[in-house]
Amino acid sequence: MAGGASSLDGKLVVAAIDFGTAYSGYAFSFRNNFRLNPLDIDVNQWSGEDALTMSSKAPSSVLLSPDKAFHSFGYEAEEEYSSLVENEQHQDWYFFRNIKMRLLYKEKLSRSDTICDECDKPMPGITILSMIIRHLKAVLFKSLEKRGFPPREEDILWVLTVPAIWSDAAKQFTKEAAEEAGIQTRDLMFVYEPEAAALYCWQQKLQQKLTNINAKEDMTENKERATFSIGQKILVFDMGGGTTDISVIQIKSEKEIHIVEEATGGPFGGTSINEKFCQWLDDVFGKDNMQKFKHENMSDHMQFIREFEQKKRKSEKPLCLQIPLSLKLIAEKSWECKLEDRFEKSDVAFPGIKVKARGKLFLPSSFLSGNLILPLAKNVFAEMERIFKKHSDITSVIAVGGLAQSVVMTSELRKYAKTIPVYVPFDSSVAVLKGAVLYGHENNVIKARVCKCSYGIQTMRPFEEKEDDPRKKVNQEGETWCKECFRVLYRKGSMIKLGDVSSYELEESFHDENRKEKRFKPIRCVLFRSDSETVQRYVTEKGCYEHGTIEIDAPEDGFPLSYECTVELEFAGTEIIARLKDKERTKTLRLDFIN
DSSP, rough: OOGOOOOOOOOOEEEEEEEESSEEEEEEEEEEHHHOOTOOOEOBBOOOOTTSSSSEEEEEEEEOTTTOOOEEEHHHHHHHHHHHHHOOOTTEEEEESHHHHTTSSSSSSTOOOOOETSSOOEEEEHHHHHHHHHHHHHHHHHHHHHHHHOGGGGGGGEEEEOTTTOOOHHEEEHHHHHHHTTTOOEEEEEEHHHHHHEEEEEEEHHTTOBBBBOOOHHHHHHHSSSOOOOOOOOEEEEEEEEEEEEEEEEEEETTEEEEEEEEEEEOOOOHHHHHHHHHHHHHHHOOHHHHHHHHHOHHHHHHHHHHHHHTTTTOOOEEEEOHHHHHHHHHHHHHHOOHHHHHOOOSSSOOTEEEGGGGGEEEEHHIIIIIIIHHHHHHHHHHHHHHHHOOOTEEEEEEESGGOOHHHHHHHHHHHTEEEEEEEETTTGHHHHHHHHHHHOOTEEEEEEOOSSEEEEEEEEOTTTSSGGGGEEEEEEOOOOOEEEEEEEOTTEEEEEOOOOOEEEEEEOOOOOTTGGGGGGGGEEEEEEEEEOOSSSSSTTEEEEEEEEEEEEETTTTOOOOEEEEEEOSSSSSOOOOEOOOOOOEEEOOOOOOO
16 A cells, blocks of 8 residues: 555454553454444543543553563553552652653654653663553453454554654654564554544544534634535644644545645643643642652642643633642641632732632633643644645634643634634544544545655765865766765655655666675665755755665675666655665665664
C-alpha cells in the first residue's frame, strides 16, 4: 500500500492505540462488523479504586518494581505509587508519567535517550514506551479472548496515533518501541491525530449521526450548525493532553479527503493547564506546604488534580473543588489561621475566588480563561488566525481531544472562529482513537497532503564557474564537480498525492584505485530538509538540516566498477518510504532518522 500503510490482507481486527501525554487507551473493531457499521468500535473502559468514574482512557503512568520490571499502568500505577510514597517505600521504585511530552518532542532523538522518573532515576525512554504499548496490547488480547476471539498476531492490524507536528525521528522511535513490544512493522501503521478525528466526524456525517453537545450554543452564536459537505474546507483543532494540532482538510468526495494546510500547533494541552493550576496552588498555599501535602498524602494530591481535570471541562459556571482535608490541616497549621480567613486576606487570590466552609474552593470561569488558558494558548490561537486568513473559504471547525470538552476552552475558540461554526462531537475525547480504527480499515481515503518542508538529497553536479561557490569545487576522475548541492525532491507547500513518487538517479564509479575498496561498503545517501520558503542551493546553507540517511547495502560480490541505480522516495503517507531499483534488484531501503 502507498505511504507505508500495512496490508489488510488476512487481517480480522483493526486495533488502534492512542498513546497520549496525559491519557492513553485503545479501541478495535472487527472487519466484518466494519462492513456492516463502520462506527461499531469497541473502546476499553478503565477505572481504579479511587477513580471518580469509568473513563475511556487511563493515565499514561507506569510503575516499575525495584528490579526495573513492569508492575502496573494507569490508575493502578498511580494508586500503588501513592501508597508507596505515603509509607516511605517508594525510593527504589520507578514511577513515570507525562512520558510522551518529555521524550518525543526533542529536536533530536537518540536510541540511548533516557527519561527520569519522579525521583530522577533514569531509564531508557524506548524501554518505558515499549512497556506501555506491550501492556495495552496485552489488555486488548484479554478483551478479545472474552469476546470469544482467541487473538493471533497475524490477525491484527495495529494503528498508532501520532501528532501531525511530530518529526520523522519521533515516529521512528515509536515504531521501534512498538517492535520491542512485539508488534511487527508489517502489522503497523501511523495516523495523524487531527486526520483521524476528521475521518471520525466525516463518518458520523455520512451515517447521519452527528451529535453536538453544544448544539444550542452553535445555533445561538453562529446562527447555523457546522456543515460537512463535499468541496468544503474544515479546520481541525485537536486539543490533547500535551499538544494542540491544527490542520485543514478538504472533502473531495465521500471517499477522498485532502490535507490542504501543513500541520501546525504547539505544546499546549490539558497537562499545561494542570501544571499552571499546580503553580497557582504553590503560590496560594506555599511551596513548602504543597510539597508536604504531596509527599505525605500523595493519593489525596492525585485525586485533587484529577477532580480539577474533570471539572474544568464541565461548564462555564464557577468550578467547585473540595480542598482535601489533609491539605487544609497542613495549611492552617502553617498559617495559624483558618483557610477562609487566609483567602480573604491573600493578595495572590484571583478576583471571584472564594473558599467557603468545609474547604469548598470556588473558581470562576474567568480564572480558567484569564489565568490558565489564554496565557498558554495564545500561540496556537495566533496560528489559527493565520490559517483563517490564508484559507478564507473554511466553513467549519472541528474541535476534538480531551480539552475540547472544556466549555471555557471552546468558548474562547468560538471567539477566534467568529462566524465560523465550531463542532464538538459528544465523544470528542475518543474521536482520535475511533478515527484511528477507521483509518486502519480505509487508509486510502486521505488521497493527498500538503508538503510541510522542502526535501532533497545531497549530491554532486558539474561545477558552474559563474554560479557556484568556489569552495564547493572538487576534482574527481578527471572532471570538475560541485559538492554539497541540494537536489530538491519535494517543495514546501506543494500537494503530494497518494502514490506519487519522486526519484533520482545515482551513479557511482569505483575505477579509481583509491575507491575500489568502497565497492564492498554501503553507499550512504543523506536526505535533507529545508523549512525555508526559498529552496537553498547547498545543503550547508542556513535553514537546511540533515533529516535522515539512506543506506544501499553492497552485494556480496561488491558493487560493479560502474554502478547505476534509481532511488525512489514516497512522501504522501504518514511515513517516508525509500525504494531501490537497479539491474539486479528492487527493494525497500531503510531510512534512519534517529542519531
